[in-house]
Amino acid sequence: MGFSLDAIERTFTNEGFNLGRFLAHFEPWVITLNIFGICFRMQVASLYNINNIAELYQAGSGIERTPQDILDAAERAYNLARAMNVREGFARKDDCLPDFVYTQPIKRPDRGTEIPFMNYQGTKTLTKEDADKDLDDYYMERGWTKNGVPGKEILFKYGLDWVAEALEKGGFYK
Numbered sequence: 001m002g003f004s005l006d007a008i009e010r011t012f013t014n015e016g017f018n019l020g021r022f023l024a025h026f027e028p029w030v031i032t033l034n035i036f037g038i039c040f041r042m043q044v045a046s047l048y049n050i051n052n053i054a055e056l057y058q059a060g061s062g063i064e065r066t067p068q069d070i071l072d073a074a075e076r077a078y079n080l081a082r083a084m085n086v087r088e089g090f091a092r093k094d095d096c097l098p099d100f101v102y103t104q105p106i107k108r109p110d111r112g113t114e115i116p117f118m119n120y121q122g123t124k125t126l127t128k129e130d131a132d133k134d135l136d137d138y139y140m141e142r143g144w145t146k147n148g149v150p151g152k153e154i155l156f157k158y159g160l161d162w163v164a165e166a167l168e169k170g171g172f173y174k
Contacts, residue, residue, distance in 0.1 A: 007141070016121050020138030031074035076158040079142075079150045083163045086172055092147045095135055102128050149173065 011021040032053060033040050050067040058064050065073075082090075105114035116125040124130075139146060143154030149172050155164040167173060 010141070016119065016123075018134065018137055019120070020134035020136070021141045024138050024141035027078060028071045028074040031078050032070055035074060035077065072158060076160065079154060079158055080160060080163060082144075082148070083150050083155070083160070083167060086149050086167065087170060090148075092135070092139075095148055097131060099128065102126070102131075145173065 007021070007025055011018050011025065029050070030040055032050070033045055033048065036053060036056070038044065038048060050070060054065055054067045054070050057070060101117050105116045107114050118125055119130075136146065139148055143151045143157075145151060149167060150160075150163070152164040152168070152173070155161065155167075
């Protein structure tokens with residue numbers, strides 16, 4: 001998992017952490033494990049790090065790749081998959097939770113209690129506005145537009161110029 005110092009400062013604060021920003025940096029690791037067919041259960045995933053994944057890749061393929069090359073490949077794959085979904089009509093609305101999540105607490109009949117939708121620390125009941133802000137932060141951290149379209153700059157960074165051109169041609173950057 002690769003966090004620059006700037007990303008760490010944007011993500012982790014005295015109040016906790018920004019889930020949207022965190023996910024944007026955590027997903028490449030999850031995608032890397034998936035690409036390599038490694039189970040993501042924490043007990044298994046904790047046995048690996050990006051350095052030994054790069055070593056495994058070289059041992060299996062004979063092709064030398066740096067840990068950053070591996071993470072970049074995961075980013076490239078994720079941005080390409082997102083662009084294909086966008087082309088098929090996937091948008092911000094599809095990344096949002098249904099409204100009832102914010103208004104209907106989970107009922108615990110066995111305890112006679114209700115659990116509202118809360119942050120990971122359990123210190124704040126989350127609203128739709130909170131979730132929207134996290135989604136904005138996630139998109140920004142990924143280099144995507146407000147509607148979840150991979151931005152031209154991020155696509156160019158990963159050698160997907162042709163994808164940016166197709167999205168432009170399709171009117172997705174309006």
